[in-house]
Amino acid sequence: MNLMLQQFPVVFQALNVGFLQTLKLFFVTGLGAIPLGLVIAFGSMSRFKPLSALTRLVIWVVRGTPLMIQLLIIYYFPGIELHNNWWGGGESGRFLASSIAFIFNYACYFSEIYRGGIQSIPKGQQEAGLVLGMTRGQIFYRVTLLQVIKRIVPPMSNEIITLVKDTALARIIALQEIIWAGQSFMRGSHGISGAIWPLFFTAVYYLLFNGVVTVALGRLEKRLDYFR
Amino acid sequence: MAILDVKDIRKRFGNTEVLKGISFSLEQGQVLSIIGSSGSGKTTLLRCLNFLETPDGGSIAVNGQVLFDAAAAASRREADIRRSRLHFGLVFQSFNLFPQYTALENVMLAGRLLAKEQPDYKARKKELLDQLDQRARALLDQMGLSSRMDSYPHQLSGGQQQRVAIARALALSPDILCFDEPTSALDPELTHEVLRVIRSLADQRTTMIIVTHEMAFARDVSSRVIFMDGGQVVEEGPPSQVLEDPVQERTRRFLESYHQSDRFTGP
Ligand SMILES: Nc1ncnc2c1ncn2[C@@H]1O[C@H](COP(=O)(O)OP(=O)(O)OP(=O)(O)O)[C@@H](O)[C@H]1O
Ligand SMILES: [Mg+2]
Numbered sequence: 355m356n357l358m359l360q361q362f363p364v365v366f367q368a369l370n371v372g373f374l375q376t377l378k379l380f381f382v383t384g385l386g387a388i389p390l391g392l393v394i395a396f397g398s399m400s401r402f403k404p405l406s407a408l409t410r411l412v413i414w415v416v417r418g419t420p421l422m423i424q425l426l427i428i429y430y431f432p433g434i435e436l437h438n439n440w441w442g443g444g445e446s447g448r449f450l451a452s453s454i455a456f457i458f459n460y461a462c463y464f465s466e467i468y469r470g471g472i473q474s475i476p477k478g479q480q481e482a483g484l485v486l487g488m489t490r491g492q493i494f495y496r497v498t499l500l501q502v503i504k505r506i507v508p509p510m511s512n513e514i515i516t517l518v519k520d521t522a523l524a525r526i527i528a529l530q531e532i533i534w535a536g537q538s539f540m541r542g543s544h545g546i547s548g549a550i551w552p553l554f555f556t557a558v559y560y561l562l563f564n565g566v567v568t569v570a571l572g573r574l575e576k577r578l579d580y581f582r
Numbered sequence: 583m584a585i586l587d588v589k590d591i592r593k594r595f596g597n598t599e600v601l602k603g604i605s606f607s608l609e610q611g612q613v614l615s616i617i618g619s620s621g622s623g624k625t626t627l628l629r630c631l632n633f634l635e636t637p638d639g640g641s642i643a644v645n646g647q648v649l650f651d652a653a654a655a656a657s658r659r660e661a662d663i664r665r666s667r668l669h670f671g672l673v674f675q676s677f678n679l680f681p682q683y684t685a686l687e688n689v690m691l692a693g694r695l696l697a698k699e700q701p702d703y704k705a706r707k708k709e710l711l712d713q714l715d716q717r718a719r720a721l722l723d724q725m726g727l728s729s730r731m732d733s734y735p736h737q738l739s740g741g742q743q744q745r746v747a748i749a750r751a752l753a754l755s756p757d758i759l760c761f762d763e764p765t766s767a768l769d770p771e772l773t774h775e776v777l778r779v780i781r782s783l784a785d786q787r788t789t790m791i792i793v794t795h796e797m798a799f800a801r802d803v804s805s806r807v808i809f810m811d812g813g814q815v816v817e818e819g820p821p822s823q824v825l826e827d828p829v830q831e832r833t834r835r836f837l838e839s840y841h842q843s844d845r846f847t848g849p
Contacts, residue, residue, distance in 0.1 A: 476676075476678070478674055478676055478678040479678050479680060481634055481674075481678065482672075482674065482678035482679075482680075482747075482750075483680075483692075484633075484634060484667065485632050485634065485667055485670070485671065485672045485751075486667075486691075486692035486750070486751075486754060487664055487665075487667055487668045487692055487695075487696060487754065488691075488692055488695060489660075489664065492695055496680075496691065496695070497680050497682075500682050501681065501682060504682075580682075580734065581681045581682040581734050581735075581736065582681055582734075582735075582736040
């Protein structure tokens with residue numbers, strides 16, 4: 355116990371550095387996947403059959419395989435099979451590859467939520483808009499979008515909470531996120547070795563951060579409570 | 583000159599021809615009621631008039647201006663169709679209000695978006711928006727909803743929602759206002775308040791086409807009645823003829839079956 359208290363300041367600082375990388379991956383994924391998901395959703399709903407079929411095939415593959423394997427393929431395939439490491443070396447290369455894998459994976463999940471949300475809006479509202487001389491774009495932005503957002507907040511909340519925890523998967527390509535930082539004290543780092551408690555302690559970070567995310571999304575859900 | 587001239591409208595879905603050449607015309611200020619059994623094509627006809635469906639044949643002219651001609655339909659652009667739609671208004675059976683907007687916002691939304699397309703919008707913005715606001719308030723007032731302008735649709739009864747929908751359709755001053763069974767989704771008490779509003783519009787000589795199963799109301803409010811069956815106009819004439827003393831056997835049978843079911847389901 356005494357030893358843990360002695361180690362705490364050093365561990366705390368290292369975990370914070372790792373957690374910063376976790377947060378970066380989380381926000382980059384969110385910022386990329388939320389709009390990309392909409393593009394993919396429109397692709398999967400396209401009236402041009404080849405496009406919608408291809409999009410749905412891609413979604414099926416991405417959702418049907420582990421994100422961990424996608425990460426490994428995206429990170430190692432260019433370097434090993436094409437003998438050309440697109441990502442560049444070091445931590446920045448690992449971060450770039452992780453971001454691409456996470457954004458694409460989550461965009462596919464989000465797109466299915468969006469599609470369900472868009473298709474759940476009664477068609478009569480679009481027709482009412484058309485009859486009132488509104489363009490399809492106006493109907494989407496002024497009538498459909500906010501209702502879709504209202505309906506997708508609960509399922510999106512689930513995905514986003516999963517994303518917080520999934521960032522840990524980037525450990526597999528040695529991205530120096532918080533799990534990596536916690537593990538480093540087992541091998542030996544900052545003069546501490548054989549300590550496993552830092553790894554266990556990382557759970558507190560996830561828990562606290564998910565608490566913040568849950569409260570924020572709950573507020574958003576409340577703010578959209580004024581209509582049905 | 584007729585305000586509306588519909589000539590030989592045809593529409594097929596797959597292999598079934600739903601409208602088999604519908605023709606009629608309508609004078610300014612007239613009310614036309616359309617009756618007919620389920621599946622006879624009444625809704626499809628209204629959807630064609632509002633360009634939610636593209637007819638396969640025929641033409642539609644308003645005030646002598648041809649808005650649609652099947653012979654030239656391929657060359658119509660989305661923007662032209664949008665313009666054409668503004669000649670008609672449509673009130674749906676299921677209201678279709680926009681749930682995230684208040685009653686007042688529902689009535690104003692389309693007008694506000696159209697105003698933005700005016701070349702001098704920037705300079706006259708405040709004036710234009712004030713006009714729209716005043717008109718929307720006056721319409722809701724006329725619908726008996728002056729105290730519910732800031733309510734959201736889910737806070738309104740079905741009858742109130744339908745009256746907002748009528749105000750919304752009137753806000754753009756269409757030449758012809760269409761109703762597709764406007765009271766079918768309502769309880770009897772609420773039906774009454776909506777019919778009263780439609781009747782007051784008729785008194786103000788609003789040109790209307792009303793698809794309805796309310797025979798007493800149709801008799802009362804219409805200048806003319808059309809009976810449709812199997813995608814065709816079977817009989818057309820003043821309500822005293824079509825509803826009380828029809829010439830055609832099919833009309834007679836429809837009305838008889840109608841009165842019978844009326845007796846079974848009536849109070
Ligand atoms: N989009 C569509 N695709 C295929 N068939 C359709 C479509 N819309 C309507 N129909 C068919 O066209 C016929 C006429 O339908 P319509 O809705 O115009 O009838 P209606 O007179 O309004 O009936 P109701 O009194 O039940 O409202 C029906 O047989 C219907 O099944
Ligand atoms: Mg119908």
